[in-house]
Amino acid sequence: MSEAPCKVWLERENKLLRLRLNRPKANIVDAAMIAALQEAFNQYAGNTALRGVLLDAEGPHFSFGASVEEHLPGSFAAMLRALHLLVESMLDFPVPILVAIRGQCLGGGLEVVCAASQLFASPDAAMGQPEIQLAVFAPAASCLLPERIGRGQAEDLLFSGRSIKAEEALSMGLINAIAENPENAALDYFDKHLAPRSASSLRFAVQAVRGDLSSGIKARLAEVEALYTEGLMSTHDAVEGLTAFIEKRPASWEDK
Numbered sequence: 001m002s003e004a005p006c007k008v009w010l011e012r013e014n015k016l017l018r019l020r021l022n023r024p025k026a027n028i029v030d031a032a033m034i035a036a037l038q039e040a041f042n043q044y045a046g047n048t049a050l051r052g053v054l055l056d057a058e059g060p061h062f063s064f065g066a067s068v069e070e071h072l073p074g075s076f077a078a079m080l081r082a083l084h085l086l087v088e089s090m091l092d093f094p095v096p097i098l099v100a101i102r103g104q105c106l107g108g109g110l111e112v113v114c115a116a117s118q119l120f121a122s123p124d125a126a127m128g129q130p131e132i133q134l135a136v137f138a139p140a141a142s143c144l145l146p147e148r149i150g151r152g153q154a155e156d157l158l159f160s161g162r163s164i165k166a167e168e169a170l171s172m173g174l175i176n177a178i179a180e181n182p183e184n185a186a187l188d189y190f191d192k193h194l195a196p197r198s199a200s201s202l203r204f205a206v207q208a209v210r211g212d213l214s215s216g217i218k219a220r221l222a223e224v225e226a227l228y229t230e231g232l233m234s235t236h237d238a239v240e241g242l243t244a245f246i247e248k249r250p251a252s253w254e255d256k
Helices: 031-044 076-092 108-113 130-134 139-149 151-160 166-172 182-194 199-234 236-246
Strands: 006-011 016-021 052-057 097-101 104-106 118-121 126-128 163-165
Touching (some): 076 139, 076 199, 104 108, 118 182, 126 166, 130 151, 163 166, 199 236
Parallel strands (some): 016 052
Antiparallel strands (some): 126 163
16 A cells, blocks of 8 residues: 555644655655645644644655646646645645755645745755746746745746746745755744744734735635636647647647
């Protein structure tokens, strides 16, 4: 029997929820991974002892992104809705979510972490939204990145599809710190700044900061999801880009 796509446990006297993507080396954010993360956030949202969450990943890379196969006609709508519900659950989660990033964190993987609070990355980490290279766009990132790094910088990443290294991500404000061991850096942040706090007061503080962010992102997600499902995926080039990637061949654009 295969291992669960996400490891889940409590530590730090049950004050810290640990979530670890568990399908190295790619840690693809597919339906199974999304469901496992969603289940964990649902299960622990009501745990009043929690002061934080730490999300990281097994292997050398955080995530290569979402499953391209699940973006094809027939499956993309359900996949997109599940991913967006996960993002909404993270935005609404009552305590801060910390993330430790090693290696590549791309596409759907970066969309997930952008719904978190504090991001810690290794010096060799690489982040990006390459979806446009396949003639699609990243719906959740289109809503989350402008909030995190400003519209101009978000448009650069979303329109170019380029990846950036940790230093540039730090200068943009995409990540909060660079550390040789991002997991230890996140744990140190938790121990110093979250563990000593009142769990109930911390929940109010998170709600105070994130209330309008969550409601605004949810409204935008609904609009952008409709643009993707009803507009983009009715075009030749979107389906061609995804299919060409899976078939490992150059795409042939018709610009429509």
